[in-house]
Amino acid sequence: MKFAECMKRLGGESAFEVLARAKALEATGRSVIHLEIGEPDFPTPAHIVEAAKRALDEGWTHYVNSQGIPPLREAIARAVARTHGLSLEPENVVVAPGAKPLLFFAIMAMVGPGDEAIYPDPGFPIYESMIRFTGGKPVPMPIEEARGFSFDLDLFRARLSDKTRLVILNSPHNPTGGAIPRKDVAELAEMLRDRDVVVVSDEIYQRIYFGDDAPASIASFPGMFEKCVIVDGFSKTYAMTGWRLGYGVMPTDLAEGITKLMVNSNSCTAAFTQRAGIAALEGAQDSVAAMTAEFRRRRDAFCAGLNRIPGFRCALPGGAFYAFPNIAGTGMGSKELADLLLYEAGVSCLDGACFGPYGDGYLRFSYANSMENLMEAVERVAEVAPRWAAGGR
Numbered sequence: 001m002k003f004a005e006c007m008k009r010l011g012g013e014s015a016f017e018v019l020a021r022a023k024a025l026e027a028t029g030r031s032v033i034h035l036e037i038g039e040p041d042f043p044t045p046a047h048i049v050e051a052a053k054r055a056l057d058e059g060w061t062h063y064v065n066s067q068g069i070p071p072l073r074e075a076i077a078r079a080v081a082r083t084h085g086l087s088l089e090p091e092n093v094v095v096a097p098g099a100k101p102l103l104f105f106a107i108m109a110m111v112g113p114g115d116e117a118i119y120p121d122p123g124f125p126i127y128e129s130m131i132r133f134t135g136g137k138p139v140p141m142p143i144e145e146a147r148g149f150s151f152d153l154d155l156f157r158a159r160l161s162d163k164t165r166l167v168i169l170n171s172p173h174n175p176t177g178g179a180i181p182r183k184d185v186a187e188l189a190e191m192l193r194d195r196d197v198v199v200v201s202d203e204i205y206q207r208i209y210f211g212d213d214a215p216a217s218i219a220s221f222p223g224m225f226e227k228c229v230i231v232d233g234f235s236k237t238y239a240m241t242g243w244r245l246g247y248g249v250m251p252t253d254l255a256e257g258i259t260k261l262m263v264n265s266n267s268c269t270a271a272f273t274q275r276a277g278i279a280a281l282e283g284a285q286d287s288v289a290a291m292t293a294e295f296r297r298r299r300d301a302f303c304a305g306l307n308r309i310p311g312f313r314c315a316l317p318g319g320a321f322y323a324f325p326n327i328a329g330t331g332m333g334s335k336e337l338a339d340l341l342l343y344e345a346g347v348s349c350l351d352g353a354c355f356g357p358y359g360d361g362y363l364r365f366s367y368a369n370s371m372e373n374l375m376e377a378v379e380r381v382a383e384v385a386p387r388w389a390a391g392g393r
Helices: 005-009 014-027 046-057 070-084 099-110 125-133 153-159 182-192 252-265 271-282 286-307 334-345 371-384
Strands: 093-096 116-121 137-142 164-170 198-202 228-233 246-249 363-366
Touching (some): 005 125, 046 271, 070 093, 070 228, 070 246, 070 271, 093 099, 099 164, 099 198, 099 228, 099 246, 099 252, 116 125, 153 182, 164 182, 334 371
Antiparallel strands (some): 228 246
């Protein structure tokens, strides 16, 4: 079968490929600790589940508005207006089955053949994949450990060109857990405000942060919302990965275009999950605070454990639920080490290069697992450390 040429430009998402290998290893009787998938290990809060059950009983099982049901779009507009200091209407909101389609749609809507798009590297693999799919030119922007896993703003300025059509920001960041400092976001806004570019601000981890202040959104700075797409969803904040419920907040003309992409692809997002989304946003938020506090506790213990392993250097991430240790001191390549940890230690993690060339020399561990399993994982890694600490393989 001959596929269209554009299909050759699509990439994948290595986390699911590694998960499949880890599951196959488990099927042989091996014990594997799963630290590869970025998925909260907490149950969806009960009041959200109950709202979905109630919606099913009430008959929310048919087609609904492709842009999203008005009550949910109203709730999203209120929530984002409050957190971002913006004046929003339901018409600024598009609901989709997950945040990923909103990334897909925004890139499709704004990037064409020959257009340049700047994106973080290492970064979520779908960014580069979709830029290439549209025929655009991916322009990677290194996320640097020495800068707290943020940008070199001088380099960012140098990579802007007359062909730059799209800029993707992600803070807190996957895979590093880093967050862009507010002063740097302000400077990025100054660089971009008067340019003919659109900024996709991927904020899926925005409420999972460990400092005193919430991560800054570029959409909150003067003159920026008019050229921004805020992408967020319910998967990470409310442990709803399987519910497939995300949203974008954007200028109304762009919302109209992205709604057309929804019509042509998904028709609409499942009605009863949207009713659950209202309960998530407008119900008690104590589960979010409790989950974030537990992630912080795990982060502190897990990163401290990794830093005791020869050849590992792990910065303390500011948000999300990932540790991204530098493993250059082991003398091993990141894929080689990730494979060794899976097959010899029974610890499943990701090679940093899965997230782009600038991720080489790092591993990504998701600490969305129990404290018991995380500490066991540290012990297992430490047990095989003599393989590289002694200079051998």
